[in-house]
Amino acid sequence: MSVESHIAAVPMAESPASPAPSPRLSDPERWVDEHGDYLFKYALSRLRDPLKAEDAVQETFLAALKGGKSFQGRSAEKSWLVGILKNKICDHYRKAGRETSFTDLEFYQDEESDRFIPDGPFKDGWIHEVGPQEWDSPGASLDSEVFWQTYRDCSNKLPKNVATVFNLREVDGVESKEICAMLNISENNLWVMLHRARMALRRCLETNWFAKQEGAK
């Protein structure tokens, strides 16, 4: 991602007095061609259902038409559209949270319990061979596209509701209390789900990325 679009990720205020003819309504179909795929991939990874993702993208464009603003840069346009899409996705979660319980009980079984010593004086200590291993220069991984693909694939493997909670909290940086209100779950439930998600994701990344990096040397 370019530096320019990174900066533009900050919510845009009204463009400062721009007499330039607004390009927005001239060709909204260009929006669909230019940003459609980006928005769709984003929505799909969150909603995990192509039909729902398509709907979310369509709603995003329609909402954008209504609240039409003009933009100087296309990257600003994109981050504005992503902002609208995020809201649409949150609306979807809110609705889902009202209709069904968001707590993922199946995932409550301690799937990491095989990493801890089951009994004896050191019960619940890490089993040294399978506990967290040293990660080799994790900072360098951040520049690798394959690392982020692995990250995405790992988060896609999480149970749906756990992934939702994880994405809202970790990727979007929404505060715990807000998530609880949105999904209609208790704070304690949220903590447990986050703990499970982080643990599973760490393990998945270690197996599928960091251990392989080590092996590649």
Added chain:
Amino acid sequence: MKLFTSLKTRFVVWVWYHTPTCAEMSRLTSRALEQPLTLRMRMKMRLHFVICAWCRRYFEQINFLHEHAPRLGMRLGELPARGLSFEARSRIKTQVRRNLTLAL
């Protein structure tokens, strides 16, 4: 040397019995990202880190993932994956066009 080893073992055992277990430590590591822990608990965790490289790594790695996860959001739309299907694309365009004429 022998004395040192025996003192070290005693220290490790003492710390083990006076700090949270590793399973508990992993929960606390996550909890600390949601709300501040008490000073007492933070001290206990520090002490546990002295004897346990695994919990130390776990703590560092979870914090690393927490810190950099927002970048995934920016990357998501760019990673290779299937985009909008042809049908969906034309359907959305039709909708956009219809709403555009309504707006004008």
